[in-house]
Amino acid sequence: MSKYQYNQEAVENLKIEDTSILDRLVDFDSAREAHRKKEHAKVDKRMSLKEAIATFVSDGDCMTDSGFAYVRTPHQAYWEIMRQGKKNLQCIAAPNTNHSFLIFNGNCDYSHNSYVGVEMRGIDRNYDRMLRAGKVKILSEWSHGGVALGLKAAQLGTPGVFSKQMLGSDIMKYNPYLKVVQNPMRSDPDPVVFIPALYPDVSIIHCQVADKYGNAYIYGPTVNDVATAAAARKLIITAEEIVPEADMRNRKGTIIPFFYADAVVELPFGAVPGNMPGYYYWSRQWWEKLIRFGCASDENLKVFFDEWVHGVKDQFDFVEKLGGAKWIAESRIQTKAAEGDHEDIDFSYEEYTRTHDSGLYY
Amino acid sequence: MKDLSAPANPLEMLAYILAQQIHDHQIVYIGTGIPMIAGILAHKTHAPNITMVYESGGQDPLPKDLPWSVGCPFTWRKAPAVMEMSYSFAQCYNGYVDIAFLGFAQVDMYGNVNTHQIGKDLLHPKVRMTGSGGNNDLASLSDNLVLVGVQTPDKFVERVDFMTSVGYLTGGNSRKEAGLIGNGPTVVISQCGEFDFEPVTKRMRVKSLAPGWTFDFTQQFTGFELLKPEGEIPQTPMIPDDMLKLLRTEVDPRGVFTTMPTA
Numbered sequence: 364m365s366k367y368q369y370n371q372e373a374v375e376n377l378k379i380e381d382t383s384i385l386d387r388l389v390d391f392d393s394a395r396e397a398h399r400k401k402e403h404a405k406v407d408k409r410m411s412l413k414e415a416i417a418t419f420v421s422d423g424d425c426m427t428d429s430g431f432a433y434v435r436t437p438h439q440a441y442w443e444i445m446r447q448g449k450k451n452l453q454c455i456a457a458p459n460t461n462h463s464f465l466i467f468n469g470n471c472d473y474s475h476n477s478y479v480g481v482e483m484r485g486i487d488r489n490y491d492r493m494l495r496a497g498k499v500k501i502l503s504e505w506s507h508g509g510v511a512l513g514l515k516a517a518q519l520g521t522p523g524v525f526s527k528q529m530l531g532s533d534i535m536k537y538n539p540y541l542k543v544v545q546n547p548m549r550s551d552p553d554p555v556v557f558i559p560a561l562y563p564d565v566s567i568i569h570c571q572v573a574d575k576y577g578n579a580y581i582y583g584p585t586v587n588d589v590a591t592a593a594a595a596r597k598l599i600i601t602a603e604e605i606v607p608e609a610d611m612r613n614r615k616g617t618i619i620p621f622f623y624a625d626a627v628v629e630l631p632f633g634a635v636p637g638n639m640p641g642y643y644y645w646s647r648q649w650w651e652k653l654i655r656f657g658c659a660s661d662e663n664l665k666v667f668f669d670e671w672v673h674g675v676k677d678q679f680d681f682v683e684k685l686g687g688a689k690w691i692a693e694s695r696i697q698t699k700a701a702e703g704d705h706e707d708i709d710f711s712y713e714e715y716t717r718t719h720d721s722g723l724y725y
Numbered sequence: 726m727k728d729l730s731a732p733a734n735p736l737e738m739l740a741y742i743l744a745q746q747i748h749d750h751q752i753v754y755i756g757t758g759i760p761m762i763a764g765i766l767a768h769k770t771h772a773p774n775i776t777m778v779y780e781s782g783g784q785d786p787l788p789k790d791l792p793w794s795v796g797c798p799f800t801w802r803k804a805p806a807v808m809e810m811s812y813s814f815a816q817c818y819n820g821y822v823d824i825a826f827l828g829f830a831q832v833d834m835y836g837n838v839n840t841h842q843i844g845k846d847l848l849h850p851k852v853r854m855t856g857s858g859g860n861n862d863l864a865s866l867s868d869n870l871v872l873v874g875v876q877t878p879d880k881f882v883e884r885v886d887f888m889t890s891v892g893y894l895t896g897g898n899s900r901k902e903a904g905l906i907g908n909g910p911t912v913v914i915s916q917c918g919e920f921d922f923e924p925v926t927k928r929m930r931v932k933s934l935a936p937g938w939t940f941d942f943t944q945q946f947t948g949f950e951l952l953k954p955e956g957e958i959p960q961t962p963m964i965p966d967d968m969l970k971l972l973r974t975e976v977d978p979r980g981v982f983t984t985m986p987t988a
Binding site for chain 2: 376377378430431432433434435458476477478479480482486487490491494495501504505506507508509511512514515527528529530531532533534537543552553554555583584585586587589590638640645647698701702703707710711
């Protein structure tokens, strides 16, 4: 007998036979226990990406990550998960969409969705195919704001929050975690949605700068990262640069405290081929090729990932394929210009289309 | 090179009509695509003092090139503040946002929106699309919500395949009874013109029609029975030549969001 009372209509609509698969995301007791037991001492947690993924991402984990879409997203950690062949992961796609590729690669069987797609680059035909082929099972549907509130509730140290989002919509019919209740503070009818605090097993956060203990500095939109860092049972910090602790003490801005972190990975170009604020712009042609060529069919996507994931050893290899030093120089100027820290530049480029592949990725 | 003197295409018309919904000094909640174009167009013309905010958290960025992602640097370029995502939606709830724009794959006669899928079954859709993103949040929390999209009978449907976001639910008072705040969508904009909602039934009604569009012709582009306003139907204003030129040379010079897709 489960200790959780899920929204029964949603459980039935989603055809979830054994609801224990849902438990870990709302299991506060085990999350608190994990936080109590993890290393509280300020110790050096540096390790390689390989070791961090091997040690702290376990088969069956409920996983989330950092950034927004393809901005400050830990793509290189994703590729490593694919290379290591992790199994049965649950992924929270809020707001990231990259778990679609883990599904294709056989790493992820379950998804919690708030957004699937590549924004202005279009819908994700791979996820569409995976869903219709039964290769991924949806465990819950959300809005961005709904899942952000669930993660925030965990960071705030509360059992959950009440919201006015998602009321009356079909999302409520496909989310076992949500319940409509009467606002206890009001005498007139006032339906509100109870959103429970959400506790992912593991969060991977890529940031600009961290120290060896795991104090992590983020520049640009933090999105849900401070919340997931606090909530997750295990936290992997990957950073463009590892700096001395004194440097972290002098920084002003958003900092994740060290004791959340289990692993610290120095990972320059960890968000490649996405955008890393302050460091590099995203490779637009790479994404166009992924969406327009790769996602068009299973065969194409296999060819694409054989080349770009399984065919590369690490992120340096990846950068070499994008154009090496020339790519680094171009994308650094592009991101600075986009952020307003550089003279205006021309953002035009040679777009990838199905009939024209310049082979350039900057 | 694009022909600067060609007549406005439907997407350019949409951008213009959308821009006209924005008033100077407003706080405008913006997504990517046509709403972004409209925001920049309004900013460069009649509303130079608007403040744009984005769901990934950017507050009052300096506009520049067109963002491809709601998180990309153009949404927080030199922004004095960047909020967390849960807080950026809270700004709608707490009454700070004056106008918000949403797109749709389907919209129904009560202004309910679908961005999830084509087909009724979530587990076996005909086509899975993006899902909510911030669509439901804005629809649930905003006062002045503008829906924008291209109109066909497949997109303007009697009942959405999946109700991602609530407009007026089943009409009448049902939105309020469901507990949602805000007034629901105020206007729907398509290449055919503008639509509002009849105050009692909350059914979609023609507000104005673009040049060349009649009520009967528009009805053929609609999958449900449109309501007709009393009296003569006003004409949706055309984009003036100088604004069209601005749109093509400065706002979206590469035609990223205002080029009609080819089959």
